Amino acid sequence: MQVSSASPARDLMLVDLDAFYVSVERARDPALVGRPVIVGGKPSERGVVACASYEARQHGARAGMPLFQAARCCPRDTVFLHGDHRAYVEASRQVMQILGRFTPRVEPLSLDEAYLDLTGCERQAYAKGAVPGWHSWMKTAETIQRTVFEETALPISIGVGPTRTVANVASALAKPRGILEVRANEAPAFLAALPLGYLPGAGPRMRDKLARFNLETIGDLAAVPEDVLASTFGAVGVTLSRRARGLDADLDRAPIGERAPKMRTISRATSFARDTIDPDVVGGMLSYLTQRATAALREERLLAKAVGVTLRYSDFQTVETRRRFREPTACVRQILERVDAIWPKRWDRRVKLRLVGVTLYDVFAEKEHQLDLFESPGFKAARLDERLDDAVDHIRKRHGFGALVRGRATALIERVPRTPHGFRLQTPACSR
DNA sequence: TCTGGGGTCCTAGGACCC
């Protein structure tokens, strides 16, 4: 494949941890090795599979599948685990640290994936005895794979290619514990034969639409002129067209490791154990979630410009209301007030709710914000709020989040035996 | 006993201003 002269070919890798959550659990408890394992919860609970071991996948279990359904298709000795997010974050940090030894240009995509740019690392590789003339990244990839496994016991797969897109697709085909290198001149043929499901950004909805035009493979899509896809599907069409041809979408074109940090969102949401129509439960849960989201915001010294409240009805209809603040804030009282002003109005159907959530939008670092607090009329009140919030943060740091919860949320916190992830939450509807 | 939770990005329509 010819890559345009504006973006000279690069040597990129996608490193992807195999069945990440399950692998971390197995590293901690080797008795799980070889058995079907599902992380996500117990079969009796309302929830879905977050990660299924390859043994469980053989029986049909998949990420996203409801737990009870996974239990039905898996053998009786399948182990169901809740998972431990903190352990996964720590494992991910360790792996990323190892990857950083091979190149400074590392770009984590999620906890279990990262792009590496190895362009210009040839000299080092040659010195280690690779064949001169052309370079295969096989040896380097094998070294990375071995090092990660030796130091963390976590298996990885690696895709190597000239663009993010090609490396990404290659890694999917390499799984599990594989390495697949696709050189620039092989990329078009490699991609063309694959079903559209392998193309990043072509989800189920888009594939349905494309199927109506008889487009089934990546090659089919690559054959359609870009402007046709652009006029039919807008920006998404352009992205897919580029990726189908092995190029990176505009989103991905910044050099690896140099993508500008974005404004982020912070959200906390929960499904009730049982759908509820009790306003005290809904209000209490939203208060609790608001405090959790705001605590995460404050922990990183961030401010939010807007807040959103999400309600999901029993029939799965989902609605959200977003409101901007006059000034960016991390003040718990202000955010709670806004949330409380939103949800009673938005809950306008006489239908039970199954999920509620709170999202903080347009989040950015406090230090980037020019505070003109001194001039504002609410200065004194703001200072008091701030000192109260600081004190609460301090206590929570020492005794855990559940040690101090405001207002209506307190009714919802029932102290069940402590788990490694802190307090479990139950709604009055399901507590005895 | 259907369908988690935490994210990113894109778009459409209305308000409002010039």
Add this chain to the structure above:
DNA sequence: TCTGGGGTCCTAGGACCC
């Protein structure tokens, strides 16, 4: 008196990813 466009901000919703 009637009829315009752009540009930008804000809100709501949808698709996708892990």
